[in-house]
Amino acid sequence: xxxxxxxxxxxxxxxxxxxxxxxxxxxxxxxxxxxxxxxxxxxxxxxxxxxxxxxxxxxxxxxxxxxxxxxxxxxxxxxxxxxxxxxxxxxxxxxxxxxxxxxxxxxxxxxxxxxxxxxxxxxxxxxxxxxxxxxxxxxxxxxxxxxxxxxxxxxxxxxxxxxxxxxxxxxxxxxxxxxxxxxxxxxxxxxxxxxxxxxxxxxxxxxxxxxxxxxxxxxxxxxxxxxxxxxxxxxxxxxxxxxxxxxxxxxxxxxxxxxxxxxxxxxxxxxxxxxxxxxxxxxxxxxxxxxxxxxxxxxxxxxxxxxxxxxxxxxxxxxxxxxxxxxxxxxxxxxxxx
Amino acid sequence: xxxxxxxxxxxxxxxxxxxxxxxxxxxxxxxxxxxxxxxxxxxxxxxxxxxxxxxxxxxxxxxxxxxxxxxxxxxxxxxxxxxxxxxxxxxxxxxxxxxxxxxxxxxxxxxxxxxxxxxxxxxxxxxxxxxxxxxxxxxxxxxxxxxxxxxxxxxxxxxxxxxxxxxxxxxxxxxxxxxxxxxxxxxxxxxxxxxxxxxxxxxxxxxxxxxxxxxxxxxxxxxxxxxxxxxxxxxxxxxxxxxxxxxxxxxxxxxxxxxxxxxxxxxxxxxxxxxxxxxxxxxxxxxxxxxxxxxxxxxxxxxxxxxxxxxxxxxxxxxxxxxxxxxxxxxxxxxxxxxxxxxxxxxxxxxxxxxxxxxxxxxxxxxxxxxxxxxxx
Numbered sequence: 001x002x003x004x005x006x007x008x009x010x011x012x013x014x015x016x017x018x019x020x021x022x023x024x025x026x027x028x029x030x031x032x033x034x035x036x037x038x039x040x041x042x043x044x045x046x047x048x049x050x051x052x053x054x055x056x057x058x059x060x061x062x063x064x065x066x067x068x069x070x071x072x073x074x075x076x077x078x079x080x081x082x083x084x085x086x087x088x089x090x091x092x093x094x095x096x097x098x099x100x101x102x103x104x105x106x107x108x109x110x111x112x113x114x115x116x117x118x119x120x121x122x123x124x125x126x127x128x129x130x131x132x133x134x135x136x137x138x139x140x141x142x143x144x145x146x147x148x149x150x151x152x153x154x155x156x157x158x159x160x161x162x163x164x165x166x167x168x169x170x171x172x173x174x175x176x177x178x179x180x181x182x183x184x185x186x187x188x189x190x191x192x193x194x195x196x197x198x199x200x201x202x203x204x205x206x207x208x209x210x211x212x213x214x215x216x217x218x219x220x221x222x223x224x225x226x227x228x229x230x231x232x233x234x235x236x237x238x239x240x241x242x243x244x245x246x247x248x249x250x251x252x253x254x255x256x257x258x259x260x261x262x263x264x265x266x267x268x269x270x271x272x273x274x275x276x277x278x279x280x281x282x283x284x285x286x287x288x289x290x291x292x293x294x295x296x297x298x299x300x301x302x303x304x305x306x307x308x309x310x311x312x313x314x315x316x317x318x319x320x321x322x323x324x325x326x327x328x329x330x331x332x333x334x335x336x337x338x
Numbered sequence: 339x340x341x342x343x344x345x346x347x348x349x350x351x352x353x354x355x356x357x358x359x360x361x362x363x364x365x366x367x368x369x370x371x372x373x374x375x376x377x378x379x380x381x382x383x384x385x386x387x388x389x390x391x392x393x394x395x396x397x398x399x400x401x402x403x404x405x406x407x408x409x410x411x412x413x414x415x416x417x418x419x420x421x422x423x424x425x426x427x428x429x430x431x432x433x434x435x436x437x438x439x440x441x442x443x444x445x446x447x448x449x450x451x452x453x454x455x456x457x458x459x460x461x462x463x464x465x466x467x468x469x470x471x472x473x474x475x476x477x478x479x480x481x482x483x484x485x486x487x488x489x490x491x492x493x494x495x496x497x498x499x500x501x502x503x504x505x506x507x508x509x510x511x512x513x514x515x516x517x518x519x520x521x522x523x524x525x526x527x528x529x530x531x532x533x534x535x536x537x538x539x540x541x542x543x544x545x546x547x548x549x550x551x552x553x554x555x556x557x558x559x560x561x562x563x564x565x566x567x568x569x570x571x572x573x574x575x576x577x578x579x580x581x582x583x584x585x586x587x588x589x590x591x592x593x594x595x596x597x598x599x600x601x602x603x604x605x606x607x608x609x610x611x612x613x614x615x616x617x618x619x620x621x622x623x624x625x626x627x628x629x630x631x632x633x634x635x636x637x638x639x640x641x642x643x644x645x646x647x648x649x650x651x652x653x654x655x656x657x658x659x660x661x662x663x664x665x666x667x668x669x670x671x672x673x674x675x676x677x678x679x680x681x682x683x684x685x686x687x688x689x690x691x692x693x694x695x696x697x698x699x700x701x702x703x704x705x706x707x708x709x710x711x712x713x714x715x
Contacts, residue, residue, distance in 0.1 A: 017684075264694075317390065319389045319390050321350075321351055321354035321389050322389045322391040322393050322562070323394070324393065324704050324705050326705055327704055327706065
């Protein structure tokens with residue numbers, strides 16, 4: 001460890017630096033329990049064997065600037081983030097959510113109520129409720145507005161991990177990518193871009209429930225911070241396979257394509273909050289796509305790549321006019337300067 | 339697909355394949371190994387790396403990135419001047435890419451950490467706005483090739499606020515092509531010239547160079563097909579032993595260039611010899627303010643003491659940095675022991691990892707090994 005090393009923003013950006021921090025500080029020395037998917041697995045949640053299935057637990061803290069953005073707000077994000085982490089483990093029927101709110105002195109009640117309404121709306125969509133919670137108030141300037149933490153608990157008989165892909169499996173994305181990250185980035189920096197950039201934040205549990213019935217899903221992950229690039233790198237390296245992605249097959253809204261071009265930011269590095277990446281056995285692809293496309297959240301699902309035996313852990317990207325390796329993001333994407 | 343067609347015109351896979359096949363054919367006709375050509379523009383390297391074009395180049399074609407990153411070739415003493423001004427209490431406005439470029443001992447980012455005031459701006463116009471809002475002295479640390487130099491010139495001619503002056507580190511590209519092609523060991527057989535700079539200078543600016551060095555020059559744009567077509571034209575000239583200047587970016591560039599812009603550029607700036615970081619002394623490679631603009635020249639307005647910054651030797655790490663060789667086109671990032679290990683965008687050792695136009699930064703951004711021909715298994 002370097003002397004005087006400090007945590008920087010990149011340690012929260014979902015890339016390699018964040019994984020290094022978690023491994024070094026939180027996992028090192030943590031006790032593993034046989035049969036339990038725990039910290040060391042760094043999956044979307046923990047899974048504890050119980051009866052003929054698993055109890056899945058996950059937790060997530062939410063801070064977002066601005067708190068309200070086109071397509072959603074911090075409340076909707078707090079519910080969907082946790083519901084989706086459960087769903088990515090195959091646990092699509094949340095038994096309970098908890099919510100802890102840490103609020104800054106002076107925070108307007110009106111805004112808090114608006115956030116609460118939005119959380120309830122998202123819970124209704126996901127078919128779950130917040131059953132217990134906690135509130136703390138901190139002094140002015142001691143915290144930025146409001147921080148929400150949610151924890152989710154669910155039971156599943158079909159545990160899905162992020163490490164089960166085999167050579168020959170296909171990669172499916174459930175819809176157009178990078179909507180959330182660009183919507184927030186543009187709202188945050190008040191960039192004057194035309195077009196409707198809206199966050200995709202949505203609960204995916206119903207969609208996932210439908211596809212799991214069809215079978216053949218070997219791995220799942222929601223490409224949040226760090227985007228598709230970070231998620232696919234993690235899935236590939238944990239599964240011990242390489243991946244070849246076809247860039248032109250990756251669905252992208254026109255508005256996002258244009259914003260990415262203008263800002264010089266790769267959409268593959270940008271966060272999603274209502275999308276999943278799936279590893280799917282080749283013989284199950286049609287059935288899974290069918291199921292996805294019958295649901296509003298999966299209508300634009302597409303096959304975007306294939307797993308290979310060669311170059312394990314590395315992602316080759318066909319650009320249509322050439323081919324390169326996909327880099328893992330290692331910081332917050334910022335608009336290119338010149 | 340229809341709505342995407344307009345945008346994809348210059349990224350069409352079928353046309354790219356056809357151009358790739360033609361490149362193969364012509365390199366075989368030439369028959370030498372390797373055939374080296376150079377481009378001198380970070381935006382060309384961006385596009386080549388972003389679209390993975392090197393994976394489609396013929397094995398014998400070596401496309402080298404030359405000194406095409408204006409931030410990277412800003413010389414150490416020039417950075418020192420900015421640092422010295424900032425430490426002396428003058429507000430320094432500059433492009434964000436300049437922040438981490440190493441000086442002798444400190445970068446502008448270090449100067450800021452030590453209490454210096456640095457403002458990040460996207461253009462000189464923003465520096466003008468900054469100056470209008472305050473009485474404090476502001477220095478615009480101006481970097482970039484002829485494209486941004488024209489913007490600086492235009493603002494100076496329009497009249498700067500009294501409290502704004504210019505520290506010019508602007509560079510002029512044509513002279514460095516001469517130096518690089520004359521370097522011992524240089525095997526460059528042709529140049530791909532940058533389309534955006536040529537919109538100002540016109541393609542004719544390269545004619546004396548092509549004639550003197552008997553090297554072909556092709557002006558090309560920045561979409562994948564622009565680059566492939568430019569390379570093909572270059573190789574055809576090499577095959578036919580021609581050394582013409584060809585303009586393959588006629589949708590933006592003509593022979594004469596932008597005469598109004600050139601007039602402004604040369605009214606304000608004069609070419610002077612000076613060092614480019616890591617490369618060499620380049621005769622006429624620096625653009626400095628003419629005498630009649632001394633009143634806005636930061637070098638004349640302030641006494642800049644850079645010697646006081648030279649007390650300590652540079653750190654050990656920088657001695658292993660091969661940025662100079664990379665910018666001269668003699669080496670590639672993969673030849674550097676620091677690349678991707680001790681030297682990453684977050685903590686860069688050399689200038690090539692700092693700037694978004696630097697070769698190392700671009701390679702790192704697009705997977706670190708842009709040439710998949712070396713990776714085939």
